[in-house]
Each structure stands twice: as structure tokens, then as C-alpha cells.
Amino acid sequence: xxxxxxxxxxxxxxxxxxxxxxxxxxxxxxxxxxxxxxxxxxxxxxxxxxxxxxxxxxxxxxxxxxxxxxxxxxxxxxxxxxxxxxxxxxxxxxxxxxxxxxxxxxxxxxxxxxxxxxxxxxxxxxxxxxxxxxxxxxxxxxxxxxxxxxxxxxxxxxxxxxxxxxxxxxxxxxxxxxxxxxxxxxxxxxxxxxxxxxxxxxxxxxxxxxxxxxxxxxxxxxxxxxxxxxxxxxxxxxxxxxxxxxxxxxxxxxxxxxxxxxxxxxxxxxxxxxxxxxxxxxxxxxxxxxxxxxxxxxxxxxxxxxxxxxxxxxxxxxxxxxxxxxxxxxxxxxxxxxxxxxxxxxxxxxxxxxxxxxxxxxxxxxxxxxxxxxxxxxxxxxxxxxxxxxxxxxxxxxxxxxxxxxxxxxxxxxxxxxxxxxxxxxxxxxxxxxxxxxxxxxxxxxxxxxxxxxxxxxxxxxxxxxxxxxxxxxxxxxxxxxxxxxxxxxxxxxxxxxxxxxxxxxxxxxxxxxxxxxxxxxxxxxxxxxxxxxxxxxxxxxxxxxxxxxxxxxxxxxxxxxxxxxxxxxxxxxxxxxxxxxxxxxxxxxxxxxxxxxxxxxxxxxxxxxxxxxxxxxxxxxxxxxxxxxxxxxxxxxxxxxxxxxxxxxxxxxxxxxxxxxxxxxxxxxxxxxxxxxxxxxxxxxxxxxxxxxxxxxxxxxxxxxxxxxxxxxxxxxxxxxxxxxxxxxxxxxxxxxxxxxxxxxxxxxxxxxxxxxxxxxxxxxxxxxxxxxxxxx
Amino acid sequence: xxxxxxxxxxxxxxxxxxxxxxxxxxxxxxxxxxxxxxxxxxxxxxxxxxxxxxxxxxxxxxxxxxxxxxxxxxxxxxxxxxxxxxxxxxxxxxxxxxxxxxxxxxxxxxxxxxxxxxxxxxxxxxxxxxxxxxxxxxxxxxxxxxxxxxxxxxxxxxxxxxx
Numbered sequence: 001x002x003x004x005x006x007x008x009x010x011x012x013x014x015x016x017x018x019x020x021x022x023x024x025x026x027x028x029x030x031x032x033x034x035x036x037x038x039x040x041x042x043x044x045x046x047x048x049x050x051x052x053x054x055x056x057x058x059x060x061x062x063x064x065x066x067x068x069x070x071x072x073x074x075x076x077x078x079x080x081x082x083x084x085x086x087x088x089x090x091x092x093x094x095x096x097x098x099x100x101x102x103x104x105x106x107x108x109x110x111x112x113x114x115x116x117x118x119x120x121x122x123x124x125x126x127x128x129x130x131x132x133x134x135x136x137x138x139x140x141x142x143x144x145x146x147x148x149x150x151x152x153x154x155x156x157x158x159x160x161x162x163x164x165x166x167x168x169x170x171x172x173x174x175x176x177x178x179x180x181x182x183x184x185x186x187x188x189x190x191x192x193x194x195x196x197x198x199x200x201x202x203x204x205x206x207x208x209x210x211x212x213x214x215x216x217x218x219x220x221x222x223x224x225x226x227x228x229x230x231x232x233x234x235x236x237x238x239x240x241x242x243x244x245x246x247x248x249x250x251x252x253x254x255x256x257x258x259x260x261x262x263x264x265x266x267x268x269x270x271x272x273x274x275x276x277x278x279x280x281x282x283x284x285x286x287x288x289x290x291x292x293x294x295x296x297x298x299x300x301x302x303x304x305x306x307x308x309x310x311x312x313x314x315x316x317x318x319x320x321x322x323x324x325x326x327x328x329x330x331x332x333x334x335x336x337x338x339x340x341x342x343x344x345x346x347x348x349x350x351x352x353x354x355x356x357x358x359x360x361x362x363x364x365x366x367x368x369x370x371x372x373x374x375x376x377x378x379x380x381x382x383x384x385x386x387x388x389x390x391x392x393x394x395x396x397x398x399x400x401x402x403x404x405x406x407x408x409x410x411x412x413x414x415x416x417x418x419x420x421x422x423x424x425x426x427x428x429x430x431x432x433x434x435x436x437x438x439x440x441x442x443x444x445x446x447x448x449x450x451x452x453x454x455x456x457x458x459x460x461x462x463x464x465x466x467x468x469x470x471x472x473x474x475x476x477x478x479x480x481x482x483x484x485x486x487x488x489x490x491x492x493x494x495x496x497x498x499x500x501x502x503x504x505x506x507x508x509x510x511x512x513x514x515x516x517x518x519x520x521x522x523x524x525x526x527x528x529x530x531x532x533x534x535x536x537x538x539x540x541x542x543x544x545x546x547x548x549x550x551x552x553x554x555x556x557x558x559x560x561x562x563x564x565x566x567x568x569x570x571x572x573x574x575x576x577x578x579x580x581x582x583x584x585x586x587x588x589x590x591x592x593x594x595x596x597x598x599x600x601x602x603x604x605x606x607x608x609x610x611x612x613x614x615x616x617x618x619x620x621x622x623x624x625x626x627x628x629x630x631x632x633x634x635x636x637x638x639x640x641x642x643x644x645x646x647x648x649x650x651x652x653x654x655x656x657x658x659x660x661x662x663x664x665x666x667x668x669x670x671x672x673x674x675x676x677x678x679x680x681x682x683x684x685x686x687x688x689x690x691x692x693x694x695x696x697x698x699x700x701x702x703x704x705x706x707x708x709x710x711x712x713x714x715x716x717x718x719x720x721x722x723x724x725x726x727x728x729x730x731x732x733x734x735x736x737x738x739x740x741x742x743x744x745x746x747x748x749x750x751x752x753x754x755x756x757x758x759x760x761x762x763x764x765x766x767x768x769x770x771x772x773x774x775x776x777x778x
Numbered sequence: 779x780x781x782x783x784x785x786x787x788x789x790x791x792x793x794x795x796x797x798x799x800x801x802x803x804x805x806x807x808x809x810x811x812x813x814x815x816x817x818x819x820x821x822x823x824x825x826x827x828x829x830x831x832x833x834x835x836x837x838x839x840x841x842x843x844x845x846x847x848x849x850x851x852x853x854x855x856x857x858x859x860x861x862x863x864x865x866x867x868x869x870x871x872x873x874x875x876x877x878x879x880x881x882x883x884x885x886x887x888x889x890x891x892x893x894x895x896x897x898x899x900x901x902x903x904x905x906x907x908x909x910x911x912x913x914x915x916x917x918x919x920x921x922x923x924x925x926x927x928x929x930x931x932x933x934x935x936x937x938x939x940x941x
Contacts, residue, residue, distance in 0.1 A: 017879050024887025025875040027822020027862035031888060034821035192826045192834055192922050193888040243824075243888025244922050276827045482886025482923050660882045660928055667925025690831035690920060698926040699917040 007644075007659075007706040008417065015656025016501060019487045020241070020480070029241040032196040032213055033273050040198060040269040041070050041110040043262050044117040045255065046124045047281065048099035048106050051135075051351040051683030052146070053128035055097055060107055062123040068116035071265035072124075074107045078261055082223045084251050084452060088157070088318035090149060091354070093227060093257035099128065100148050100316035101351050102683040103281035105254050110262040110270045133351035133683060137290065137313045140350045148316060148349040157314055157347040158322045160611060162329055164401035165340030170305025174296030178377050182369040184732075184750040185677035186288040186313070188280060188687075189358055190695050193243020195274040195282060197256050201263035206230075208263070211238045212256050215249040215479050216519025217509055222453070223252040224260055239509030245481040246668070247357035250521040251319055253282055280678070280688040284319055284356025287312040288678075289328075289365040297377045301391035305340040308332055310366060314347050315354035321347045323452070323614055324355070327362020330606075330615025332370065333400040335411065335443040335622065336392040341401060351683055357521065359668060360444060360728040362614075368750065371440035371733030376746060384428070385439050385737065386419050389624075397714075403607030404615055405449075408721070410648030410711030411441060414624035417646040417707040422626040428741070434633060435641075436742025439626045442729035445617035446650075446713075446722040447524025449600035458597035460528035461515040464493065464536040467591040470579045472497065472540070473505045477517025478529045480508055483724055484657035485525040489533045491653055492717055496537035497544075498561035499578060515595070523722030526653065527619055528598045530717030536596025543592055547585035548576055619713045621726035622648040625666065627734040631742050633761055636754035638739060639700070640670060646707035647727050651719035659706045661724040666704050669731025671696050674751050793854045796820075796864030804851045811835045813851035814861060822862035822891045826920070833919030836892035837861045843899035845892075845918070862891035865898065873936040874898055883932030885923035893919045897933045906937050 009015075023029040060072045075096035083089030095106050107124055111117040134140035134148070140155040148155055171177050197212035208230060214220045217237040225232045242249070259272040274282065290311040296304040310328045314321040329343035360367075378388035389411075394400075396409035418439065419425065427437060451459060463475040474493050480486040486506040494501045507514060518524065545559040548566040552559070552574050560567050564578040585592060606616030625645040629638050645666045652658040675694035679686045687693040712719035732750055740746050745760050791804040795818055802817055814820045814837065823846055826834035830848040837846045838860040865872040874894045877883065884890040893916060900907055900915035907915070912933050921929060 017882060018884075021879040021882075021884060021887075022871065022875075024884045024890050025862075025878045025894065026866055026871060027820070027891045029887050030821065031824070033825065034815075190922055191886070191888075192832060192920060193824070193886065194826060242886065243826075244886040246922070276831065482888075484885070656882050660885055660924060663925040663927045664885065664923050667927075668922075670925075690827050695920055695922065697917045697920065698929065699913045701926045704925060704927050 007421070009655045009659065009708055010652055010710060013652065013655050015652070015654045016487065016491065017656065018484050019490050019506065031193055031241045031243050032198055032211055035198050035211055035240060037198055037269065037271040040271040041112060041266055042114050042117050043108060043110045043259055043270050043272040044121055045105045045258060045278070046107040046121045048095065048102060048104040050099060050128050050130050051102045051133035052131040053099050054131065055095065055099065055126065056129050057125065057127040058107065059125040063109055063120040066116065066120050066123060068112040069109055069120045070112065071110040071262045072107060072120070073258065073261045073265055077265070078227050078257065080227045082227055082252055082257060083318055084320050085322055088322055091317035093254045093261065101353050103353060104316070105258060108258045108262055110266045135350055135352060135680060135683060137311045137348040137350065140348045148351065152349060155349040157318055157349055158325055160325055160329055160343065160345035162402065162609065163342045167305045167307055167340040167342045170340035171296040174304040175299045176377055176380055177294065177296045178373060179292065179294040180373060180748060182291045182293065182372065182748045184289045184365040184368060186286060186355070187358065187672050187676045188283065188285040188678060188693060189246040189248035190690065190693060191244030191246055191248055194276055194279050195253060195255060196272060197259050198269065198271050199259045199263040200269040201260070201267060203267040207234045207236070208260060209236045209238065210256070210260060211240050213242050213249050214239065214256065215245040215481055215521060217479065217511060218477065218516050218519055220252050220256055221511055223257060227257045228260055228264065237511045239479050242479065242481040245520060246359045247361060247521065248284055250357050250519065251284060253284070255282065276690060277688040280685050280693065281353050283315065283353035286358040286364065287314050287324065287355035291366055291369040293369045293373055295373050295377060299381050301378060301381065301383045301388040303336060303338050303392050306332060306338050307342045308366060309344045311346045311348060313350050315350060315352045317354040319354045319356040321355065324357065324362045326611040326614035328366045330402055330404070331363040332366060333402050334404050334406055334615070334620050335394065335441060337394045338392070352680055359665060360725045361522065363444060364672070364729040367442050367729040368732045371730065372736050375438070375737045375740065386415055386424065389415060389441055402615065403612060405604050405618065407619055407715055408650060408711040408713040409620070409622055410709040411622040411624065413709045414622055414646035414648055417709060418624050418626045418644040421705055421707060422644045424626060434631050434742055436738040436740070437626055437628045438734045438737030438739070438741050439624065440730040440733035440737060441622070441624045442726055443620045443622045444722060444726035445522055445615065446527035446619040446621060446716065447617055448522045449604040449616040449618055450606060450613035451518050458599045460517060460532040460598045462489065462529060462532040462536045462596045463515055463593060464540050465591060465593050466540060466582060468586060470503070470582045471505060472499065472503055473507060474533060475507050475514045476529055477514045478508060478525045479520040481520050483520070483661060484654060485520065485529065487657060488526055488530060488653050492530050492533040493537045496534050497541050499564050523725045526720055526722060527716055530653065530720060531598035532596045534596065534717050535598065536594050539594040539596060540592065544581050544585050548581045551576060551581070551584050618715045619650060619721035621722045623727040623730050625727065625730045625734050627731065627738045629735065629738040629742055631739065633743065636757035636761065638674060638752055638757065640702040640735065642702050643704045644707070645704055645727050646709055647723060648709040648711045649723035650713035650716040650721035651710050652708050652723070653718055653720050655708060658708055658723040662706045662727045663704045665725060665728040666731050667696065667701060669728040670735070672751060673732035673735040675753060677751050789852050791852055791855050793856070794858040796860055806852055808851045810846040810849040810851045810854060814846060820861045820863050824888055824891055826888065833896065834889050834892040836895045836919060838895055838899055841899060841902060843896045862894060865894070873939045873941060874901065874933070877932040877936035877939065881928050881932040881935050883924065883929045889919060889921045893921060893929060901937055907933070
């Protein structure tokens with residue numbers, strides 16, 4: 001490893017820029033809103049003005065009659081629900097009979113231009129009988145609360161009760177049992193590209209072509225077929241450039257189906273572009289979460305038992321809710337060696353926009369509570385925060401109590417890296433008042449070992465094509481949403497074949513051309529698609545080696561291709577350039593197409609208990625980070641001075657991209673820790689702009705020193721695991737621990753906004769004065 | 779959402795767009811971003827918010843970085859407007875474009891055109907800016923991918939390249 005200005009990257013590889021990077025920096029890259037839509041109609045959505053109510057009357061006749069309006073659709077046009085898990089699809093693209101949150105789509109219009117569409121919306125008449133609404137988990141769970149869904153008593157979407165090991169004995173054996181309640185605000189992805197889709201329906205052929213911002217074109221394809229009652233073969237889903245996702249687009253979104261309904265009704269092409277406010281209404285992000293956590297610990301720092309209750313306010317519909325509440329419990333495991341764990345999870349419906357998956361899906365808020373508690377308990381035993389983590393490390397390979405495979409673990413090295421780089425030992429406890437350092441760890445899956453739509457097909461397929469021109473084209477359904485996955489595929493193919501990166505083209509995300517892929521979620525692409533790409537490249541390499549062997553009169557197994565030249569063994573004596581071998585290989589058979597696949601074996605797919613598949617993965621990434629803060633006690637402002645982050649990603653296929661992913665995820669954790677939070681007033685989003693929803697600007701964003709740790713996963717492609725999500729969850733607890741180190745206050749609520757910090761300081765002063773008065777009186 | 783009168787008047791507007799003068803009949807209420815994207819077809823100018831929040835639509839107006847989504851096109855009469863499409867010369871990316879590509883200042887790329895234009899305005903008035911000056915100049919441009927680390931590196935690297 002070599003030391004860079006800000007951290008450590010692998011000495012043998014700096015990495016390469018993104019293969020589509022030039023298009024992005026020159027403005028040539030076409031995102032959905034940039035696609036040619038001259039002949040398209042403009043779509044707008046009419047949304048519910050109330051949080052909860054029965055639709056008494058919906059009259060769109062005046063809108064439909066307006067000159068220039070080509071289509072109006074309502075819930076009448078789609079009697080099918082859509083969603084994620086087959087058992088929990090309880091949402092209509094357009095409300096039918098009932099609305100459950102302010103901003104829920106009720107009707108939509110397609111018109112010749114924006115002004116006409118807006119005028120048409122104003123002509124829609126909606127009469128609603130308002131019902132009582134629940135805005136918090138507590139209200140929704142209270143006895144007698146109005147039910148959002150008649151079949152869900154207590155407004156519970158899903159309860160999870162898991163117990164592994166002997167929790168009772170674990171607590172009995174502990175030297176210290178500590179319990180706290182920690183609260184995390186709801187946050188939003190706030191990807192900079194607003195949602196959009198361009199949808200074309202040809203009434204003559206009955207074909208539907210959709211270009212959308214989806215991270216999972218395959219799910220969109222399935223849901224369009226379901227909601228439109230169409231044969232899947234008549235649908236084509238194409239991915240343009242996508243301006244970020246972070247989970248916002250892993251589930252099919254209502255506007256995508258609505259636009260398809262409009263396109264069919266209008267018999268043509270329709271462009272839908274949502275405003276930023278509508279992006280916040282569409283939501284699907286991390287829920288407001290309450291965590292009650294109880295840990296037992298021995299004097300040496302060993303954890304003896306863990307009991308955790310999580311309540312997530314999931315919003316009005318199911319979405320990914322069941323998966324999120326299962327993740328929150330499952331990922332208590334897989335990072336430390338804990339002998340007994342009890343988990344109780346409650347996913348609650350409320351009259352707010354539906355939550356969904358967001359970077360670090362399900363793991364972030366429970367990890368936050370856990371890492372804060374570890375520090376607080378370690379303090380009681382005068383243990384260093386690093387020491388208490390080292391006392392509980394998992395040793396790979398192993399299986400967790402809930403039957404998750406852990407095949408590689410570089411957390412110990414991550415701890416060493418950030419401890420050393422931050423000069424922790426020299427500095428801890430010696431910083432001036434108002435300055436502090438804190439640390440925490442986190443982990444995340446490299447793809448779900450059991451996909452949501454379980455079909456028995458491989459988890460990933462990559463096709464490679466080689467033709468007369470000598471160009472190698474990789475076809476993948478994997479969605480590059482800015483994380484660099486297409487570049488990863490190109491590197492994996494070029495390194496395996498021994499050819500230049502520039503020889504490889506990647507065609508991604510077009511259902512008519514590329515093989516099906518489960519999409520960009522749960523950090524699965526590098527692990528699964530990377531493995532499939534390598535297998536495809538090996539197959540292509542074998543065909544080329546046979547051709548080279550014939551020409552060089554050698555055995556195929558002795559042929560090697562290095563730097564686009566085929567040799568016999570390692571001797572440079574008889575050799576052939578790549579293009580000569582291609583020509584030889586094409587004789588008689590013509591263009592070559594091969595497929596590589598990857599499948600997670602059954603033993604990787606989690607435990608047999610209900611919900612046991614969630615959390616299962618072939619490879620966990622591990623992260624440790626140190627955060628340094630300074631605090632202005634007058635204003636309550638926390639400034640992050642510097643961050644040291646180490647991530648075990650197995651092997652960095654593209655170290656440049658890995659650094660970028662680590663920096664981005666650490667920083668996104670900072671937003672959640674310091675300033676990001678949604679805020680509703682009677683169900684009305686009061687945060688629905690990028691001014692009110694406070695994403696950190698460049699002015700307040702710290703330097704981040706990145707350390708890449710390579711534990712070489714036995715199953716990962718070239719040893720790689722995920723690098724995009726694992727480092728997020730250790731930021732918020734490292735920050736809260738740093739605040740405690742700086743001013744001696746333990747905060748139990750995120751985000752740590754100035755008002756919350758000032759409140760905590762005021763309360764401490766009051767307690768100190770009270771204590772002084774009492775001791776004076778005594 | 780802009781309030782729109784039923785029949786907005788039009789005016790002939792002449793502006794120098796990426797170095798070439800052009801004239802168009804422009805609605806009096808037309809925003810510069812809509813003119814650039816829909817009339818001049820410069821879709822490198824991005825819209826990321828509902829007005830003046832994110833900086834993705836930043837262009838140069840007489841060399842100053844401005845958000846084109848809160849600027850009327852008619853106000854650009856007789857002035858020079860530059861967008862991301864105007865930076866490359868004979869198909870060769872500019873220093874900032876090269877640096878953002880090589881240093882991974884762009885991930886998803888959606889904020890990138892605005893970010894580069896804001897940085898371009900900075901480098902023209904201050905050829906070797908400090909970290910703090912870079913942070914100040916780009917503080918109106920939001921990025922959700924990079925954590926800004928590599929954006930700062932990209933601007934510094936561009937400043938060090940021979941022009």
C-alpha cells in the first residue's frame with residue numbers, strides 16, 4: 001500500500017476515470033429530461049390535498065374537455081396494485097377510493113404543453129370525506145387509532161421477533177447492563193436529478209417504450225406489465241444517464257406507471273418531469289426510527305447480550321418496509337461476535353409519504369444506536385473506544401447466529417488504519433475544551449444473496465460479443481447511476497482477457513438488448529455482475545486461446561494473453577497480436593457471443609427462520625472511521641474538522657471509484673448526522689426544497705482521508721466486495737461520540753442540529769446549578 | 779412554479795451564446811434555462827430544483843456564474859452567455875473538464891456542468907485559488923455524490939494545468 005496525500009490506496013493501482021466521464025463533463029450526457037421530446041405531451045399529476053380521506057367524488061370531465069388536453073387518467077384506469085414484495089403490494093399508482101397522505105397521486109393529465117396541463121389540473125374536482133390521520137408511530141400504534149389499511153390492525157405493516165442465543169443468561173453474566181432510547185429523524189435521498197420519465201406507446205403495434213430514472217429497470221418492466229395488463233414482450237425499458245439514486249429509484253415509483261397509463265390513453269409519447277417538491281412527496285427514503293437498545297458487557301469490553309427494539313414510521317404504504325425492518329434486526333449481526341441477540345421490530349403505517357430503501361438500507365439507525373452505546377459503556381470501564389471494538393471482533397470465515405455467511409473481514413485492519421492515521425492515541429483526552437474526536441464501525445452487504453423476485457435464474461448475467469472489428473462489447477442490465485458500475489465491468493473484462501480497457505465497450509440497461517439484471521440495489525453490482533463479467537471474459541478467453549493455440553501449434557492451456565498479445569507460456573518467443581487471434585477465432589463460426597453468470601449458492605441465502613433471507617450476502621464490507629469536531633457552545637454549531645475513513649472492500653477493482661464512493665457515503669452520513677431531516681406540519685412537507693432540506697454544502701464539508709483495506713474475499717470478483725454503502729453508517733455515531741468527547745454530553749437524537757445541541761447544553765447547566773444548590777443546602 | 783399570464787408577449791433578443799451571436803423571439807416570461815435547453819438545445823444546462831436552490835443550471839453571464847433558472851432570458855439582451863457546451867475547443871475538453879474527469883470530480887454527473895461553470899468563473903478571476911476560495915465560490919452548487927472532496931481536488935488540479 002502506498003500513502004497518498006489523504007490516505008492509503010493500493011500501491012499497484014491508482015484506478016481509472018469513468019468510461020462515461022467525458023460525456024458528463026462536456027454536457028453531452030443525456031439524462032431523461034434531456035432526451036428528445038419535441039413531439040411528446042407534457043404530463044402533470046393532481047395530488048391529494050388531505051392526509052387521509054375517502055374519495056366521495058372525482059370529476060375530471062372539465063379537465064378532459066379542455067382544448068389541448070390529450071389524456072386524463074384516474075384510479076379507474078388501473079385496478080392493480082404495485083409494490084416490492086408480492087405479499088405487500090398495497091398501493092395503487094393513482095388512488096382508488098381512499099387517499100392516505102398529502103400529495104398522493106389522484107389523477108394525471110397529458111397535454112400539449114405545461115400551461116395547458118396546469119390549467120387542466122385546476123379544473124379537476126375532488127370531494128373527500130376527511131378521516132383522522134396519524135403522523136407519528138406513537139399515534140398510529142395507540143389503541144383506537146384510525147386504521148390506514150383495514151387488514152393491518154394496530155397500523156403495523158410487519159412485526160419481527162427474532163431471538164438467537166440465550167439473552168437472559170447473557171445479561172445475567174454481564175458486569176454492566178445498559179439501556180438507552182435513541183431517535184433518528186427521517187431523511188431523504190435528495191439525488192440532484194429530479195425524477196423523470198419519457199414513455200412512448202404505439203397504439204398500432206401495442207408496444208410500450210419507457211426511458212426512466214430507475215435503478216432497477218427489471219422491476220419497472222414487471223410492474224408496468226402488471227399494472228397495464230400487458231405482455232412483458234411488448235415492453236421495452238431503457239436506462240438513460242441517471243443523476244444519482246441512493247435507493248430513491250430501487251422500487252417502481254407511481255409516476256412511472258402513471259406516465260405509461262397516460263401514454264396509452266393518449267396513444268403517443270409523454271414526458272413526465274417531477275418538481276423538487278414532488279420528489280420529496282414521492283420520498284421512499286429512510287424512515288424516522290426509534291431504537292431502544294440494551295447491551296450487556298463484561299469488564300474487559302466483551303458484549304454478552306443484545307436486546308434491541310426498533311420502531312420505524314414507514315409512511316402510508318408498504319414499499320420496501322418489510323425488508324427495512326428485517327434489515328434493521330439482521331444487521332445487528334455480521335460485524336461483532338455477540339453470543340445472544342433479541343430483536344423486536346415494528347414497521348408502522350402513518351399518513352405520510354411512503355418510506356423505502358436508502359443507502360445503508362435498514363442498517364444505519366440501529367448501527368448508530370449500537371456504536372454510541374458501545375462508547376458509553378466502554379467509558380464506564382475506562383476502556384478505549386478502539387479497545388472495546390477489538391474485544392468483540394468477528395473472525396472470518398464464520399456464520400453468525402442468524403446464519404449469515406461471513407467469508408472475509410478486514411475490520412481489525414480498518415481499526416488500525418484510522419487509529420494510526422488520526423493519531424488517536426496521542427490525541428484522545430488531550431484536546432482542548434470544545435474539540436473532540438470520536439470513532440465508530442459499520443458494515444454492509446455486497447448484494448442480497450436471495451433476490452426479492454426469486455425466479456431460480458442466475459443472480460447476474462453478462463453477455464460478451466466479439467466481432468470482426470476486434471471490439472469486445474459487454475452487455476449488462478446493471479444500472480450505472482453514477483457509482484461507476486459500467487467502468488467496473490469494463491475493467492473486469494479487460495483485466496481478465498488481457499486487453500486494453502479502450503477495447504471494451506459496455507452497453508447497459510436496455511431490456512431489448514441487455515440480459516436481465518436485478519439492478520442497482522443492496523450494493524450487489526460489483527460482487528454479482530463483476531463475477532458474471534469475469535466468467536464471461538474467461539469463456540471468451542478460452543475460445544481465443546484455442547484459436548491462438550492452433551496458430552502457434554501449442555496447447556490451449558499454455559496460451560496467455562498479456563497486453564493484447566498472445567504468447568505460449570511466459571516466453572515471449574512465439575506470439576500473436578490480439579486482432580490476428582480474433583480473425584482466426586472467427587473463421588467458420590462468425591461473431592462470438594458468450595454469457596457469464598453468477599449465482600449465490602443456497603448456503604449463502606440466510607437462515608430458515610421467517611425473514612431469514614434478509615441480510616444474507618456472500619460478502620460484508622467493513623468500515624471504521626474517526627471524526628474530529630469543534631463545537632461553538634454559544635451557537636451550538638458543530639463543525640467537522642476532518643474525517644479518517646477505512647473501508648475493507650475486499651479488493652479495489654477501481655481504487656479511484658472506491659475512494660469516491662467512500663467519500664460520498666461518509667459525507668452522506670454527515671448530512672444525516674448534522675443537518676438533514678424531514679419535517680411535516682399536519683402531513684404537509686415543510687422541507688420540500690433543497691433550501692429547507694439541508695444537504696451540506698461544499699463550505700461545511702470536511703476533508704476525508706480514505707484508507708482502502710483489501711481483505712481479498714474468497715468469493716468476490718478478483719476478491720472484491722462492495723464499497724458504496726458500508727462507510728455511511730459509522731459517521732453519525734462517530735460524530736455523536738466526538739461531541740461527547742468534546743463537551744461531555746451524550747446526545748440521543750439525530751440530527752445534531754444547533755438547536756438540539758444548545759438545548760442539551762442548557763439542560764446540563766440547569767442540572768449543574770440544581771446539583772450545586774442541593775449540595776449547598778446539604 | 780412561475781405564475782404565467784395567458785398571453786405573454788415576445789421580444790427579439792440578441793445574445794452571444796458560447797461565442798456566437800444569435801437572435802430569437804423570446805417570451806417575456808421565459809427563463810434563461812428554458813431558453814437554453816428548449817430553444818438553443820443546450821441540454822448540458824441542468825434543472826435540479828424548483829428555482830435557485832441547487833446550482834445545477836449555473837451558466838456564465840458576462841463571465842459571472844449565475845443560476846439560469848432564476849434569470850429571465852430577455853435580461854440577457856446584448857450580453858454573453860456561456861454554458862458547459864462552450865468550454866471544449868475543437869472537441870478537446872477544457873482544463874476543468876479534464877480535471878473533473880481524471881480526478882473523479884463527477885460521479886453521476888448531473889451537478890457537474892453547473893459545478894464546472896461556477897469553477898470556470900472562479901479560475902478566470904482567480905487563477906490559483908485556495909481551498910477556502912474554492913469552497914466559497916462553489917457553495918451555491920450542491921453535489922450529492924462526491925462529498926465535494928474530489929471536486930476541490932479537480933479545481934486545484936485544473937488550476938495547476940498549463941492553460
